[in-house]
Amino acid sequence: MATRQPPWSHPQSSTHEPELKIWNSLTRSKKPFVPRERQKITWYSCGPTVYDEAHLGHARNYVTIDVLRRILRDYFHFDIKFVMNITDVDDKIILAGRKRYLYRQYQEKHRYIDDTVLADVLKAWRMFIARRLPRLSSERAEPRTFPIAVSEAYGDILSGQSLDGPGAKAGDKEAKIKMYIRDAESCAKALTGDIRNLTPIAFYELAKDPMCDMLDAELGKAIKGDDHHIFKELTEDYERRFFRDMEDLNVLYPDRLVRVTEYGKQIADFVDTIVDNKFAYATDDGSVYFDIRAFEAAGNPYARLEPWNRNDKSLQADGEGALSQRMSGKRSDADFALWKASKPGEPSWPSRWGPGRPGWHIECSAMASDTLGKQMDIHSGGIDLAFPHHDNELAQSEAYWHCGKSTQWVNYFLHMGHLSIAGSKMSKSLKNFTTIRTALERGDWTARSLRIVFLLGNWRDGIEITDDLVKQGQSWEDRVDNFFINAMEAVKTSSEQEDTRQAILADALVTANNRVREALLDSFNTPDAMAAISTLITDYNSQPKSALTLQDHVDIGVFVTRMVNIFGLNGNGKPNTDEVGWEGIDIPESAKQYVEPISQMRDQLRQAAIARSITKEKIEKIVSSVGAPEAEVSNGTRPRPSFARAYTEFKDNVLKATTYDNNAMNNEILGLCDQVRDVALWNLNVYLEDRENQPALVRPVTEGLRVARKEKEDRARQKEEAKRKRDEEARLKLAKGKLRPEDMFRPPHSDEFSVWDPSGMPTTMKDGTPVAPSRAKKLKKEWERQKKAHELFIQQTAPEAARNGNVRQDVGARA
Template sequence: MTSLSQPIDYAALQQRTWKKPEPITPEPTLHVWNSLTRTKQPFVPERARHVTWYNCGPTVYDASHMGHARNYVTQDVIRRIMRDYLGYDIQFVMNITDIDDKIIVRARQAYLLQQFKAQHPVLSKVLLDTVQAAWRAFFAKTLAKFAPPAPPHESEADPEDAERARHGEAGWEALVLLETDPVWRDKAAQEEPKFAMQFRTLQASRDAQIAAAMALGAASHTAGEAHALIDASADVLMAHLDATLGHTVNDPAVFRELAAYWEGAFFGDMERLHVERPTTLTRVSEYVPEIVQFIERILANGYAYADDASPESKNVWFDTHAFDGSPAETPGDAHHYAKLAPWSKGNRALLEEGEGTLSSTRGKRHAADFALWKRAKPGEPFWDSPWGPGRPGWHIECSVMASEVLGKKVDIHSGGVDLIFPHHDNELAQSEAFHGEAQWINYFLHTGHLHIEGLKMSKSLKNFISIDEALERFTARQLRLAFLMQPWHAKMDFRESAMGEVRSVEATFNNFFAGTTALHRDHGASFSDGQHHYGTTEKQLAAQLTDTQVQFRAAMCDNFDTSRGVSVLLQLVSRANVYERATPRAALNVPLLVSIAEYVARMLRMFGLGEGSVAPGQLSWGTAQAETVQGSEEVALPYLRVLSSFRDAIRQLARANAPHATLLSLADKLRDVDLTELGVALEDQEDGKAMLKFVPKEQILAQRAEKERMVAEKAERKAQAAAQAREKRAALLEKGRVAPGDMFRAPHVHNFGAWDAQGIPTADDKGEALAKKRRKNLEKEYERQCKLHAEYLAAKDAGEIK
């Protein structure tokens, strides 16, 4: 032994060699589905942990719909995962398109209709004549081509009169023919997707015109009559007024007012869906000078040209032929047009749609060329430029605003899948022509289409759902959860049946949080026996938590697989529930359950599924009533404990003495009705002591309604089965009415000629003996009839039948 007084040779003492750990599970790296390659690619931002992201915002001319909800909620979820879970710093830029053909047309039409209404305060012949002219024009443009042939006596009339009647002045007769001829109507509906909407528009206006014509015979008229006619004919009037007077609308405020209104409505919808605001918001109208400079540089680089469409102002077109295949600034790289969708390069329908309804192709050299600057036309807003008064093309806005804020390289560009071509392909081309880069965007994230009950969303198909309408039927959490449970880049079918699954998932998480909160609250009083409660089952559950955390991270890094992420969280909750139910309350490891609840709640809130704040000590993903519920806990908890204990005693008395069953019923009423109104749920346990949970009243009522619905459905199925059984028995009894000895004789059958003593046939109606096999089959039928007849006689004796 070494003496303590001897000196220690510190130089001779060395630490052992440290071995670098080898991970059991490697750290997953983020891979994203990149539309530029149509494969999953490792995500590598230009600057470490910093992500530049440009998201195509809405064109603000109408109410936002479920397609918008799916797109912007999805982008919000991905943004939250990258920032709050994976630890990236994100600069998120989104634009507002407030200069666009759709905005111009809609603003003009709304303005002209408002003016028209003010000019016609009361019903008059002039007003009715104008509406009729608008109706004829609308009919001629939409449904006239589908009208059935005129009746024979009309077709013999003068050909010019017949043609005029078919396409104009007598269009009502043609509409009546469409109303009364389902064959022609169905044929038209198959050829024209908007047929039903146009048909209803014409019907509503026609009926209002008839009512107005009858009212004109009265001595005086009111504003209500005039407004009723105008409102019912709004769609036909707006098209007519815009065609005749649209060129007179010159006030820029008209167009800005409409865009500002719908922009506010859009962000109101986003707030209700819990979509976070962008880091930077840009509007096209605020970037026109930068857009002009951007176009000038593209012209200088040789990738655009100005036409000679008008001496006063010109269009500027992007030259796709000059760009495609030209060398980029980076040595060895070349520019390519339509990198996202090269197969759509010659798709004229998509190209024309991308240019807008007010665009002209005059002066364009090649079919794929697209407008960078549109010359001014009457009835459109305009700005000064080197090419005369005009306005920006649609595609140029995003290139300019993204470049101005984020620079010549952008990590992520996102939007709906419908924007791939031509919008995003055109963005890429003009931006790379400006910067000289061969790859302006590194990753394109395109959200998949949203269909409703298997069909593309459309007003004409009556399956168009606005965000406002959706939020009347479902909560923001339920909608977000529905999107999370589908691959973000795949087509999604929004079905009512699928929302039942969403509600079930929501209820599973809610019940788990409420139950664990109750255990956590009662832990100090009920679980203080000093045992650590960490045996085999607890170790298995703790391992399940670790495995879930590993699987969840792998799912998030695998192209933001939120569907798999939600699934593994549900599996963990299921395992925790199994453990809680199978373990005596005194032996429960409550801290382990609490840690699971905290983790699950944290991941769900990370997805943006939290609603409202979460009060301290509450295990929850948050509810709109979280603070109110917490307040009620502090005030009511002592009283609720007394009520709960009272109820437990009442139940024990009722079970010990059967006549006191009414007390049991009273206790159930306390549980199912009285405490529900206080937002309290009681769950009966095997030990006779109820678990007390604070749950929002609405949730309890929804669960009760679902339970009642299931009970009602079960009762209905039982009633239907009983009715079917009665019908079946009645049919059998009616069949048994015939005595066995008569069943093979007239008037029941006529194809036998001889019978034995029992009445079973021995020969057919020609006198030929029956084959042995047929005879055996008839004997079996005879035996069955004997039983049926016996049942019939018994039912008759019992008075069941007459």
């Protein structure tokens, strides 16, 4: 096939300027993207705080940032310097590190669960209840009665109500209470369960949260400030896990990774400069605070990202962490910590104000300034970081560089929307998350399916995981799977002679390319880009395959492949590839030597069986004409490969078709053909897709096929259940008709009456009073219904003679 320029290619020099617009949180509007240096981008991205497993909320942030990074790099051809930090010291890490260290020490000292351990756990549990669940009085705080007591005390919260009263929406406060209830319930199980059925590891896991709280309260302050290893053991462990998760999600590694603990002295020096610039002040305890009034008095705006939140005390307190509970000497409530005087049990670094540690916001300012200088193009993170974190970063960095109004530290702020499930944001602190590791290992998501769902939403909007959204993602992936399989098959089977024909989908391809380009120029509008790709595939599928040229298959296949590669949906697939397809749509090479003979043999047998022309001779001829290599066996001890076994078993089974009834043999062969397709090969993740007047298409079992099969099985189960229900209702109805109408109001079926007429209708009540006319009328209707039911029973159960004419006589005689 002759090489030619694709109809959708663009010169690299004109890929974006001056059309690319990006939503900038700093201006709260779409603005043309103009980097400080042509075709180059400096980018700082806030990384994770590593004290627990990364969850799907983190995946939303980092996968989405990765998508934007890939689009800028691979579609718009920017040279990017991407820096990301690891927060490995803050209040949450200090607390988690101390708790982990102290709890491990306790477990080492108490390897077996004895009376001392049980007493300690009970003490910890009661302290936890008193601190975390104050509605429970101390006398009600008993492990065995906890489920009942907590249901009474917190029934409103457990049922979804808000602490703020009727009509208010439940949120993080209520989620935190539910978390505490779960933790207390878990510990109560440890205390009330049979210790003989629990290993020490299982027991300590159940009791973990209350025990960690108690141990930290009693022993945490004894940890020395220079014992950094206590905290680094925690953070290094979770940092490794985080990047393992990112690798599994196909997220690019940063060009430069910086850690807070490696910048202790530089951060202290950074704060020192801000103090010298008169925008910060030290307090008596050795902490340093940013002076917002002085900063604004010098003509600098504060809280530029979210000015409406600048007086939100809950957000301010969350930004300050534990320090917010012990602040003294502050000139204004809104001032925030740059440097925190370390308290007993906290790590520390030397500074001119004494031992201390960095404030949360200052770390990013110091590290980003060190790696990128006094100004950068892009700063990114989750939307929850806009205030106070990023607003404070802006202020203190511009105070450090003394930028004033003329030069700003960051030109474009990009904030990713949250991921929520059932309306609640995922959060480590609330423990309402599914970890990335769990989601991938359990099969809830794949790296591709999760990224597709994120691509189907706008990067700066929140995404709520719903059944409809999951189905939308599955549908898009399945559509692309099938497209690639068909396009690859068409390329493989097309002849070079087809190149002389005019490609009939060239215009559709140009339209799709233009739609994708317009979408990505419009602040990375991936939902529209995904829709454009889907529409192109629809155009492709709507054409008879015989009408499409080889160039149609190749050009559209390469275009879609390049786009999914750019979006990061294809592992390490190259954005400028000339190949067609993505991972997971071809079977292993080692399997083909067995699967292709199975498919060929099956095609011929199936065609003959459908034509009702199967004979023993024809079976033997077909089997002998199709061969596969024998699997290697070492001294008879190594089992044959699964695909080889599937081939051998299929061949042996069709040769064993022993019946000489032609019709039965045809049916048996068709059954074996279905079995090798639906069971043997399916279980090996291979599917044979039967096509009319064509050989079966050999393809892997994709997620779309799995979903389709499950839906088919569910429909079959529902149909069978409905039939079972109908049969049961018919059986009960028939059984009800067994009772003769003349007996239905007599004992033992009824004890209300004492006198009846010849037909069995009651005339006198048990107490001797006549049956009231209105009651008699209702009873007559019941009698008539039973009479019809009994006649039906007789018809369906009586001998043939009775059904042919004696039913009425029999019923009349009994009456």
